[in-house]
Amino acid sequence: MKALYEINKMKENYPLKIVAHKNFFPKPDDLAHRGLLKLHWHRSLEIVLSCGDDFNIWKEGDLFTMANHKMLVINSGENHEFRLSRSNHYDGVSLIIAYDFLKRMIPNYDDYWFDANIGDAEHRKEIEHWLIDIRDIYLRQAPWDSFLLLKNASMILYNLFEFCSDDKLSGHTQKWAYSNRYKDVISYIDQNFKEDISLTDVAKIAKLNSSFFSRDFKQYLGLNFKDYLEKIRMQQAVYLLLNTNDNIETVSIQSGFRTSRSFIHYFEQNFNTTPTNYRKLNGRNRNK
Template identity: 25%
Template sequence: MNNVTYEKVNLNQNLPAFIRYVGKENFDTAKYSYIPPHWHRSIEITFVTEGKVAGVINGKSINVKSGEFIFVNSGDVHEIEKYPDQPSGAVILILSYEFIKKLYPNIDNIRLDIMKSNFKKDRLREIFLEMKEFCLHPKELDYIKVNSYIYEILYILLSNCIISKERDYTKNYFKYREKQKEILTYISENYKEELTLERISKHFYMSNEYFSRKFREWFGITYKAYLSNFRLHKAYEDIINSEVNIQDIAIFHGFSNVKSFINLFKKKYKMTPLKYRQYLKESKNDIKMGKKEQQ
């Protein structure tokens, strides 16, 4: 498929992977987090260390609690959401596709199932907790140890979790995966415009009814709700990282008016965008003051 964009994974320095911890020990998940549907060639493993998170993988809803994993195969369309006002933490590991391909050239012809009964989850939990410490308290030579963990993780997966695509519950998904990626790419490139159901259905040569039905089947959400959430996700970055006027942010990201944007934002974050921006500033100042007092 040509001209299809996907999430580019920026690797950690000296590692063939992206590793990040988000939780109460840092400010990344202070209030609410939502990663809209996307895909990449890399393999993604998330270990939930506290609380719970929800998500959708290939149209199948998941709810994962502390001590459990979220596993995303190469090319899978997935989204992750943290519940508002509920503490949670997770270690996210994204293994470079190029790194895996070099070590295991047959990676494109297999899929991995983390739920297999003989899967060595206890050892993986130990590794991910070690990587949490690496993220929170990095030391100069830690990357050497983490590299060894990455190799061990890949060995465990390839030794215990391979399944054939023919037996995979997502067999029918592969038939439509390219179309799903085209739709998500089209939305990401045009979400600022008046992207009505009629317009997008016509673009993909579908009736409104058929497009709506397939979209919900594939992504576990209505098209209207997805588009609103995607716009909100994009606008959120400007709320927390800029001083741009709230109305300008709303219009720039495709909302028909500032009132609809504020109402959706308040429904998600339990306060208006302006109050939320102020809340984050005050929280960051409190953290800085706390660190100074500890010094």
Template identity: 25%
Template sequence: MQQAHLKEDRVHGDPLYPIRVYEICCRPGEELLDLHWHDELEFLMLTKGKATFRVSMDDYELEAGEAIFVNGGQLHSGYITSEEECCFTAVVFHPDIVGNGRFDLVGEKYITPLIQQKYVIPAHISRQTAGEVELLELLLQVFDLNINELPLYELTTKGLLQLIISKLMMLGGPSYRELPPAVSPTHIDRLKLIIEYIQMNYSGPIRLEELAALVSFSESYFCRYFKNFTGKSPLEYLNQVRSQRAAYLLKDTDKKITEISLDVGFNTLSYFIGVFKAHFGCTPSEYRRKAHA
């Protein structure tokens, strides 16, 4: 699958229709959704298998037919939790499409506060209530309209997304909330800076002290802070990034495994093989054989 890293720089849809529907499938052992963020809003529905998705600091276990909502700028990721293929369909759209323009009452009263995370809304949409079931059925209509480009799909999709946002807000009350200090925009921005630094420099040596210094934290506080948001220690996340890059090189190049190990930042082959196997459940050579089978 084509995966997204960091802040996505792709354009979802086009300026006149900033909406795009994606269908993604992964086999067990593959990374379902790398940690990343984008400015657009997103609804993601699991259509096959089981997976856990992390949105901001919370984990959600999804089964087929359930969905998550990702607000603009929120860090999110996902991984497979079963031994079967896992698939999801997602719609990613710019908030302007549902009413976030200037001099727009809907935008001022609802969409802007939503983006600012001032409303209490669920990130996990299951099938436990009638309201959730209605929302999920509307999402399926959005997917079908855009995948098959049915007549008037652009106009109908815009209306459906507004209705979906309305139902999402009703599931939360609707009521206002105050963000806890741990998820303040400043804390999120610091984490994004660290993730971007790791993604840009993973091939070289990265020390814990330099990561902590980037955000002016002590090393001990930085480790707790990082794990609270990502569910991983800085070293675990760094090794994950390096293993994922190695997997791409194993599939897409003829480089020797020793060379790949050095290219992604591992100093010793034995350590690389151990980390890779812990992440993918097989050695690099086994992974290459499976990828080329």
């Protein structure tokens, strides 16, 4: 027990977060991973390595297919979303390095932008090696392994800064300004999806007229506003189905659907089954 306590305390104090992809779909009540998969952004630097089945990452208007041994860098402040299938087998890793740590180590860190494709094949292979090692160390949960995790993360950072970095001020400033517009929009939708919000409401947040915003939103996200709002509401509904005993009427209202009938209709379109059946098959009480 003492060794486990030491491991947990060390992890709390280290500037790293590690997500083993085999844990993409943990127990339904595990909130730690829920926010990592939906559309979001953070100031931390994230390096993703795919192993196993393919999945998609949407990042700043582009969709990346993460085939086996594909690597992607998510820079500070970039909007991104993991798009997965529960039927697939994932075995890669995501390494998230705290912004405050990077800023403390590299005072002009904000002047850097990273892309794994900038480096040559040899250095990408080295980064891949360190990432796989990080995944394996993390999963074995041995005492004092946090030192090894930090060592490997340092090697990854060295390779990124030395071989895979660019001056972001030269070509990315305009794109980031465009991205910042949608941070406010996404935040507003996330906070108000239970309400009867409209395209006009959200367009005002972006300070654009409704018709232009509608086209621009779809071009950026790959979904129109209505479909994106439905997606956010459906994510909430799934969470409530799996983690509460609320009846379908309550779930529909708490998820922002006007009626349980419309909720059931949209749910069946997305999951090819009813909310009740989905809860029986996937809920926390499914094995009882």
